[in-house]
Amino acid sequence: METEVEKETAGAYAPPVRREKRAKRSAVIADRIADRVITVGGIFVILAVLAILVFLVAETLPLFRGGTVTAHHNYVLDIAGTDILDVQMDEYKTFALLLRHDGTAALYHARTGAKLNPPAVDFQGKQITSFAQSIDRSQAAFGFADGTVRFARIFFPVTVITSGDLPQGLTRLDDRDLTDGSVVYSRVPGNQYRTISVALELEDALMVSAAAKPLVALDLQVSGEAERGTKAFVAMDSNHDLTLNIAETVVNLLTGEKSTDVITHLLPPLPADIAVHSVLLSPEGNAVIVAARTGRIYRYNSIDLEEPFLAETAQVLPSGVSLGAVGFLLGGGSLVVGGSDGSLTIFFLLGREDADTQDGQALVRAREFKSLDSPIVQFDANARGKSFAVADAAGNVKVFHGTSQKTLASLRPETTSQYRDILLAPRMDGLMAITDTGHAPFWEFSVPHPETTFRTLFRKVWYEGHPEPTYTWQSSAATDEFESKISLIPLIFGTVKAAFYSLLFAIPIAVLGAIYTSEFVHHRVRAVMKPTMEMMASLPSVVLGFVAALVLAPVVETWIAAVILAFVALPISLMLAACLWQVLPLRLAIRLQGLPKFCLIFSVVLTAMFTAYNLGPLFEALFFEGDFRAWVSGSRGGPEPFLFLLCLPITFSVIAALASRFFGRTIATLMRRLSHVQAALLDMARWLAMVAATVICSYGIARLLGALGVDARGGFVDTYVQRNTLVVGFAMGFAVIPIIYTIAEDALNAVPEHLRAASLACGATPWQTAIHVVLPTAISGVFSAVMIGMGRAVGETMIVVMSAGNTPIIDMNIFNGLRALSATIAVELPEAVKDGTLYRVLFLAGLVLFSMTFVINTVAELVRLRFRRRAMQL
Numbered sequence: 011m012e013t014e015v016e017k018e019t020a021g022a023y024a025p026p027v028r029r030e031k032r033a034k035r036s037a038v039i040a041d042r043i044a045d046r047v048i049t050v051g052g053i054f055v056i057l058a059v060l061a062i063l064v065f066l067v068a069e070t071l072p073l074f075r076g077g078t079v080t081a082h083h084n085y086v087l088d089i090a091g092t093d094i095l096d097v098q099m100d101e102y103k104t105f106a107l108l109l110r111h112d113g114t115a116a117l118y119h120a121r122t123g124a125k126l127n128p129p130a131v132d133f134q135g136k137q138i139t140s141f142a143q144s145i146d147r148s149q150a151a152f153g154f155a156d157g158t159v160r161f162a163r164i165f166f167p168v169t170v171i172t173s174g175d176l177p178q179g180l181t182r183l184d185d186r187d188l189t190d191g192s193v194v195y196s197r198v199p200g201n202q203y204r205t206i207s208v209a210l211e212l213e214d215a216l217m218v219s220a221a222a223k224p225l226v227a228l229d230l231q232v233s234g235e236a237e238r239g240t241k242a243f244v245a246m247d248s249n250h251d252l253t254l255n256i257a258e259t260v261v262n263l264l265t266g267e268k269s270t271d272v273i274t275h276l277l278p279p280l281p282a283d284i285a286v287h288s289v290l291l292s293p294e295g296n297a298v299i300v301a302a303r304t305g306r307i308y309r310y311n312s313i314d315l316e317e318p319f320l321a322e323t324a325q326v327l328p329s330g331v332s333l334g335a336v337g338f339l340l341g342g343g344s345l346v347v348g349g350s351d352g353s354l355t356i357f358f359l360l361g362r363e364d365a366d367t368q369d370g371q372a373l374v375r376a377r378e379f380k381s382l383d384s385p386i387v388q389f390d391a392n393a394r395g396k397s398f399a400v401a402d403a404a405g406n407v408k409v410f411h412g413t414s415q416k417t418l419a420s421l422r423p424e425t426t427s428q429y430r431d432i433l434l435a436p437r438m439d440g441l442m443a444i445t446d447t448g449h450a451p452f453w454e455f456s457v458p459h460p461e462t463t464f465r466t467l468f469r470k471v472w473y474e475g476h477p478e479p480t481y482t483w484q485s486s487a488a489t490d491e492f493e494s495k496i497s498l499i500p501l502i503f504g505t506v507k508a509a510f511y512s513l514l515f516a517i518p519i520a521v522l523g524a525i526y527t528s529e530f531v532h533h534r535v536r537a538v539m540k541p542t543m544e545m546m547a548s549l550p551s552v553v554l555g556f557v558a559a560l561v562l563a564p565v566v567e568t569w570i571a572a573v574i575l576a577f578v579a580l581p582i583s584l585m586l587a588a589c590l591w592q593v594l595p596l597r598l599a600i601r602l603q604g605l606p607k608f609c610l611i612f613s614v615v616l617t618a619m620f621t622a623y624n625l626g627p628l629f630e631a632l633f634f635e636g637d638f639r640a641w642v643s644g645s646r647g648g649p650e651p652f653l654f655l656l657c658l659p660i661t662f663s664v665i666a667a668l669a670s671r672f673f674g675r676t677i678a679t680l681m682r683r684l685s686h687v688q689a690a691l692l693d694m695a696r697w698l699a700m701v702a703a704t705v706i707c708s709y710g711i712a713r714l715l716g717a718l719g720v721d722a723r724g725g726f727v728d729t730y731v732q733r734n735t736l737v738v739g740f741a742m743g744f745a746v747i748p749i750i751y752t753i754a755e756d757a758l759n760a761v762p763e764h765l766r767a768a769s770l771a772c773g774a775t776p777w778q779t780a781i782h783v784v785l786p787t788a789i790s791g792v793f794s795a796v797m798i799g800m801g802r803a804v805g806e807t808m809i810v811v812m813s814a815g816n817t818p819i820i821d822m823n824i825f826n827g828l829r830a831l832s833a834t835i836a837v838e839l840p841e842a843v844k845d846g847t848l849y850r851v852l853f854l855a856g857l858v859l860f861s862m863t864f865v866i867n868t869v870a871e872l873v874r875l876r877f878r879r880r881a882m883q884l
Contacts, residue, residue, distance in 0.1 A: 066860060069853040074464065077409065077418040077457035084424060085123030087448040089116060091430035094444060095141050096150070100166035101436040103454065104187065104194050104206050107164070108444075111138055117208060119183050119194070120442065120452055127192040129210040133160070142228035142243065145293075145340055146393040146436070151230045151243055157219030159228070161241060161257070161270075163211040173201050216272050218255060223247035227289040242295040244277075246286060252277040254291070254298060254312055275315050280308060287333045293342035293491070297359065301336045305349065309359075311369045322367040326357060326375075335389035339396050339412050341491035343474030345373065346412070348386030348400055354379040356412055360477055376472050379415060382406060388432045388443075396493050397438055397460050401429045407443055409434070411460040413471065413493055418460050424451040459847045467498050467854070483818035483829065485838060485848050496851050498858060500818040504828035505859070508742060508810055509803035511735050511824065515743035516803075517796055520750035524792075528758035529780040532604040539608075540755060547748035555812030558741035559733060563813060566740075567732045571638050572626025576619055578658065582701065583618035587611075589697055592690035639730040642723055642825060649721035650712045656722060657708035665700050665707065728823035733815040735824045741809045750799040757791020758784055790877030797870030801863045807832040831859045 033041075089108065098107040099120060107128070108116040113136070117128035133152065140153030150162045176195060180188040188195040188203075195203045219225060227246040232239065241257040254275045261268050280286075280300060290299040298310040298318070305327025312318040327333060327349045335348040345357040356377040365372035384402035391398045396412035405423025410416065419441070427445035434441055440454045465471065470479035473495060481503075482495040523543070527536045566573055587610070591599065602610070622629075633651040634641040641647045677696060681689040761784045769779040785792065807830075815827025816837065835852050842849040 063857075063860065066853055066857040070850055070857055073459050073462040073467075073847070073850050073854060075459070076416065077455045077460075079419065079421075079453055079455045081121075081454040083121050083123070083452040083454075085450055085452075087116075087118065087123065087444070087450050088125065090448050091427075091444045091446040094431055095138060096143065097431050097433045097442060097444060098147055098164055099433055099435055099440075099442065100206060100208075102168075102196065102204070102206060103435050103440050104196060105166065105208055106433075106442060106450070106452075107208055109141075113138055115210070118450075119187065119189070120440075121187070122183050123450065124183055124189075126189060126194075129208050131210060132212070137224075139224040140226055140228045140245075142230040144230055144232045145338075145391065149230060149232045149241065151228050151241075153218075153225030153228045153245060154215070155224040157217060157222040157225060157247060158215040159218050159225065159243070159245065159255075160215045161213040163209075163213075165209050165211075167207050167209055169205045170198070171195075171203050171205060173203060176203055213259075213268070213270065216257065216270065218245045218253060218272075218274065219247040219251065220274075221247065221249060221251070223249050223251070227286055229289050229291040231291050231293050231295060233293075242291060244289050244291045244298050246289050246300075250280050250282070250284065250286070252280065252289070252298070252300065252310075254295070254310075254315065254318065256295075256315070273315075275312070275318060277310050277312070277318050278320050284308075288336055290336070290338060290345075292338070292359075299336075299345065301333055301347075303333050305331055305333045305347075307373060309373065311371075319368060321369040322372060324373045326355065326373065327351075327353070332385075334386035335400060337389050337391055337398075339391050339398060340393060341474065341493075344376070344396065344412050346389060346391070346398060346400075348389060350385040352382035352384055352386060352402060354381065354386065354400060354410075358472070358474060360475075377412070377415060379410060382408065388429050390432050390434050392434045392438050393436055394438060395460065397434070397457070399432055399434050399441055401432050401443060403428055405429060405445075407432060407441065409441065409455075409457070413473065414461050414463045414466045416460060416463050418457045419453070419455050421451075421453055425449045458845070459850065461494055462496065462847060462851065467496060467851070469497075469499075471495070471497065481820055483834075485851075486841075494847065496847070498831070498851075498855060500820050501829055501831045501834050501855060502858060502862075503820045504810075504814070504818065505804055505830040505832070505862070507735060507822070507828050508738050508806070508814065508830055509800055511739035512742035512746055512803045512806075513796070513800060515739050516746040516750055516799060519743070520747045520795070520799070521754055521792060523747075524751050524755035524758055524795075525780055525785065528755050529776060529784060531608070535604055535608060540752070543748050543751050545748075546744065547752070549745070550808075551745055551806060552808040552812070554741045554745055555809040558737050558809060558813035562740060563732050563734075563737045566737055567730070569623065569626055570730070571630035571634065572622045573736075574638075574655065575626055575629045576622035578655065579622045579625075580615065580618045583614050583621070584611075585697060585701075587614040589690070589694035592693060593687055596686060642727050643729045644723050648716055649723060650716040652722045652727060653712035653715050653720065654708050656726075657711045658704060661708045661711065662700065662704040665703050669696070669700060726822055727825055728821070730825040731815055731817075731827050733813050733827055735814070735826065735828055738810060738814045738828070739824075741813055742803055742806055745806065745809065746799040746803050749802055750795045753795035753798060754788075754792045757788040757795065760791065761787045790874040793877065794870045794874045797866050797873075801866045801870075804862055804866065805832055805859060806830075807836050811836055831855045835859075 089110070093110050093112070095109045095111050099105060103120050106118045106120045108118070110116065113131060113133035115128040115131045117126040118124065119126060137155040138152050139155050141150065143150040148163065148165060150164055152160045152162065177190060180190055180195060182188055183194070186196050193205055193207045195205055198204050225245050225247050228243060230241060230243045232241050239259045241259070242255070243257070244252065244254050246252050254277060256273045257270050259268055259270045277298060285303040287301045287303045290301065296311070296313045298312055300308040302308070305325060307324045307326050308320060309322040309324070310318050311321040326347050331353070332350040333347070334350050337346055338344065339346060343358060347355045347357060355375060357373045358376045359371055360374050361370055362372050362374070382400070382402040383406065384404040386400050387403050388401040389398065397409060397418060398412060399407060399409045401407045405425065405428065407421040407429070408417060409419040411418060421441065425445055425447070427447045427449060429443045430446050432441060432443045438457060438460070440452065442450060442452045444450050470481055472479040473482060473493070481497045481499040483497055483500045484495040486494070527539050531539065630636060630638050635647045637646065677692070681692060684692060765783055765787060766779055769783045770776070774782070810830045810833040814829065814833065816829045816833060817827040818829040819826065835855055838848065839852050842852055
């Protein structure tokens with residue numbers, strides 16, 4: 011039995027009774043609400059991101075689609091196709107004006123084939139032997155059997171009236187159009203009607219053939235204003251006499267009378283046995299093309315009208331293949347050639363060093379299209395772009411875009427008869443074809459984005475006038491002949507280039523700063539430094555861009571030599587100051603820790619910058635012959651100076667690694683035997699020896715590379731532009747540093763303290779602990795910080811817009827500008843037509859930017875998780 015003492019003793023040492031802790035009901039409810047809200051909020055964020063992705067994809071998908079036939083009209087004309095000289099159509103697809111070989115005209119409603127009253131045409135009984143028209147079909151030239159030419163202006167006057175002004179007794183043509191027999195009234199929004207009619211104005215006859223022989227071939231180009239228009243036309247008569255004629259029309263502003271003067275230039279004769287298919291004149295009038303039926307091209311250089319000459323004879327089709335169709339696209343830079351074998355090729359006229367021609371230019375095969383099944387017999391070019399249509403002998407009609415090679419429409423034959431003529435609607439939204447028997451199918455179609463394919467957006471494209479395929483972004487210009495160049499590669503390159511150079515500045519400063527404040531600074535100093543760094547992120551990017559463009563860029567341009575010298579002087583000064591710090595007695599060094607040491611570091615940085623500023627002119631004179639900008643442009647000096655500067659960091663890293671590998675243990679053993687001051691002096695001597703070896707080796711390597719023809723100019727450095735990538739790197743680095751620094755510093759502080767204690771207990775220095783223990787443990791967070799900073803740099807807009815120069819070029823030159831995806835979207839989207847090609851291409855640029863940041867963040871997360879799993883095992 012237990013005694014009383016034992017019971018009292020047991021009761022005295024009994025553990026206290028623990029009360030069951032219960033959270034308040036309000037706290038539980040709040041916790042559950044917060045859990046649900048956070049979960050639902052996260053889901054909505056994911057859905058919002060997915061919605062953005064879906065929207066971007068939906069906006070860009072139409073870029074890769076072809077044409078769509080929206081309507082098909084089919085009727086038979088009351089005239090044979092063999093009688094038709096030419097077909098005209100207005101931009102609203104209302105009229106089809108047919109000109110006959112006998113000099114008369116016929117007018118039809120384009121959608122129904124209803125016959126209307128044609129304009130009066132009077133050629134005074136002359137026989138038409140040839141015909142030509144301008145690319146927009148507004149001007150025409152008729153060649154006659156007596157060697158004369160008459161010009162005509164064909165146009166469609168348009169007015170808009172209200173429904174109250176609509177005449178009575180009109181005949182309905184279809185659900186849109188009414189007519190009185192000559193004028194068509196089309197209903198338009200706003201309870202209004204558009205009136206449209208046909209007008210044809212003939213000019214007086216001009217004698218062209220000196221022998222008064224029939225003109226068998228013509229081509230016409232028009233330039234100038236209405237009051238002083240100039241018509242250039244090439245004519246060939248039945249004797250194969252070829253003339254280039256300049257007709258200048260002057261309008262008397264008082265009387266309205268027109269007078270035309272013609273200057274005729276005789277071109278060198280052609281071979282006597284040539285069978286001419288057609289003659290062509292370039293829009294600038296500097297080249298005359300004579301196309302033979304055998305596929306041989308005779309090109310005359312007519313730059314000097316007083317002395318034109320036969321510059322080139324080229325065979326553009328294989329032997330045995332005859333020429334079916336030939337013609338220029340808008341602008342005259344592309345010559346389309348169709349053969350009897352169904353082949354379809356585009357040639358450019360380009361200057362070539364190896365050209366075996368009289369003028370150094372040659373017709374170069376630029377593009378080949380997929381062959382048609384039958385011989386090509388008809389060709390028509392669009393007047394508002396690089397699109398064109400061809401028809402083969404089997405009645406197949408295809409519409410292509412000359413640059414993208416995209417098939418816009420493929421129209422099957424309506425009859426077995428061969429098409430006599432095909433006509434693309436002016437707005438590239440319809441096509442009419444007429445057969446020998448008068449059958450006239452008319453297709454209406456929609457081709458919103460003819461110039462966009464994956465190839466034109468992401469691969470090299472050979473544009474007119476360019477010597478070779480290139481990546482080019484040029485979305486707009488001032489002339490109708492211009493074609494949009496919409497390669498996204500220069501924009502992607504500019505985005506990556508800006509991010510690369512900004513991170514080149516930001517990563518070392520941010521990561522080393524995070525290591526310093528996390529491992530070496532007193533907590534009181536850290537409490538001031540970190541918020542100060544974080545406040546840098548609050549600066550608006552537009553302010554940084556403004557300062558970079560208007561303040562930093564001119565300063566860097568003026569003191570570029572001092573800036574380059576600072577990249578060398580700053581690390582050397584810091585290393586020298588660190589070596590001198592080690593010489594200080596330990597008690598003094600400990601007393602100066604914290605804020606005094608931090609101030610000394612800043613004073614060293616300022617001293618290095620001041621030294622670089624003062625020695626900049628001397629440095630420029632010694633290294634770059636007194637003018638750095640002239641040196642980088644290649645106008646003076648050799649390549650060795652900049653090669654020497656580039657070799658310095660690489661050579662120093664190699665020498666430091668070799669010294670550590672072969673002499674590290676020996677020096678460490680020797681230092682243990684020395685006093686603190688002696689060891690510090692030995693360490694300083696070691697660093698000075700490595701610096702001296704670096705300078706000597708870098709100089710030797712630079713001389714060797716220079717002798718081998720290596721030159722950084724034309725690559726990494728080249729012509730200096732004020733708003734360049736160096737300035738962008740400074741400004742964007744300033745914006746990225748706080749992000750990388752903050753996240754990296756938090757990751758370093760999250761490393762368990764026992765790891766630091768264990769390392770220090772084993773005799774490691776604080777620096778060795780930071781580099782070999784703390785940093786590897788926190789590497790996932792540091793890597794995430796770098797990747798998030800990269801995402802910030804990739805998506806930056808205003809800094810790039812204001813300080814990068816906005817030049818969409820692919821050039822690694824750090825002294826040149828760039829154009830980023832984000833900057834292009836910001837600059838061009840407000841001016842882009844909604845749902846137009848540029849509008850959707852800019853959304854595609856946004857999708858590419860979205861994808862880049864998504865990939866960067868995904869990779870960062872995957873790497874972070876991997877390193878985190880490894881760190882959790884410690």
